[in-house]
Amino acid sequence: MDYGDRYGHIVLEGAANVRDLGGHRLPGGGELARGRLLRADALNALTGADLDRLAPLGLRTVIDFRMPSEIELNGGDRLPAGAELVPLPVGGGNLDVFYEVILSGDAARQEETFGGGRTEHVLAEVNRAFVAIPQERAQFTAALRRAADAPSLPLLFHCTAGKDRTGWMAAIVLTVMGVPRDEIMADYLRSNDYHRAGYDLLLRQLGETGQMKDPELLRPLLEQRPAYLEAAFDEADRRYGSFDRFLADGLDLDPAALDALRANLTG
Template sequence: MRISRTRTATGLAISALALGTLPAWAAPAEPVAPTAPTALAAPAAPRHTSDTVRHIPLQGAVNVRDVGGHRTYDGERVRHGRVFRADALSDLTDADLDRVAGLGLKKVIDFRVPAEVQYDGPDRLPAGLSPTARPITDNGLFTQLITAIGSRDPVRQEEMLGNGKAAAFMHGVYRTFVSDSANRARFAATLRDIADSRSPLLYHCTAGKDRTGWTTYLLLRLVGVPGRTALGDYLASNTYRAAHDATLREQLKQGGLMQNPDLIIPLQEVRTEYLDTALDEATQRYGGFQGYLTKGLGLDARTILKLRDRMVG
């Protein structure tokens, strides 16, 4: 890999920012993150300007996005067309497949655990493209949700999900992103794949919001995107999933599966507090975000420079 002297110096500075080694006052002011929409809000129209999230509308998936377009601390941009994030790709239509084929993907990483793949089906991808299974545990979230809904018992559902239990469960999911060694290894492997790849790559889970959201947050921070901007990208899942998730709740109610489907809203949403739980766990276990990246994920300065060179320009 050839990196100019100027670019290397810039990359080292960005790496320092990503690893948290510069004082807060040394970093440029960060833009304010957009407020997360409520689960019942109407979905925003796809946005394609370079300053916003680039949503890729498909019929069989609702949370597919190009990671590019965000500004870094030094005023450069994350490149479009290099890395994509998504929800499950099991239900892509033929028209969707044509659009996905146009992305030029050479690798698709599936974070779903086997139970999710069995329930929703394997990825449907353009010819010649096969998913790489890299399951990251959801801490039993999928099983919890299916068990609660499948019981059809409003009392049991309230016991399992009510009184803050659903949100507490999500906090537990995010702790495992940091505490579970297998999870750490798979997040790290994905970031190294991005650093080493010369072709477009996509990663996804079921909803494209938690495991996928955390991976994207890490990637954006590592290449020098301000924390509040990375948070805004994370929270945007609420916008793109809002209509789909509201429809699902209505179907659960109309189908007699749940009297109070709003119990699952904390499981459907992403929230700043969930992300903060993972960051707090990183502080407790590794002394902070820097320690999680270097000790927890085993990422060194060279890997971060490769990510920067690949993603920013």
């Protein structure tokens, strides 16, 4: 597989944020294996050329974290031949009110809804919910168990933009693998790089059409911020005392499952 950069980005026409998680340096030497685990945004707009480009990976499993309403709105995944679709819906926050306010064209309502750090607070709470809500934890557990099952690999997991739910899944995996927290954060924030052109275009169009007086109010909703991921890690520490206890008690992952995950990604 030819990557678009040293971070494993796969350049596609119908998805902007598809990345191979391999290549991260691991404690004691070596690196996370390429071609085993991939993170992505939604695959519903993949072209035939995109599917051809992904074919050499031999994907066996695609996990879709999107809610049914997101799939209904945007469409189901287009999958490479041989890939099994595994729906594991995780709530990404109730953003319907945000969409309604944007469509209203009411500048005062938009400022009241998005301004003053309110959007950042909502996104932090969304990330806390990944840890705090049992049903959400169970979906991440199911995804991690799939990644620990060698016949399920190569595996790709995704949500809509590939940044929040997908970002937390990637952060869990990289933490289990022993990747330093600063590198995990850099991986998390890298979604901003791959989405930047599309988001800049969206904000410009919202301004030019008059839909929003100040489109930059949406920037915290579209972009990743360190505080969002930190909120999830903080919630894990607050509830369980440590990340190891979160893995064991919050995600119900025993040492055998974690060892299998590590073996699958380093072999």
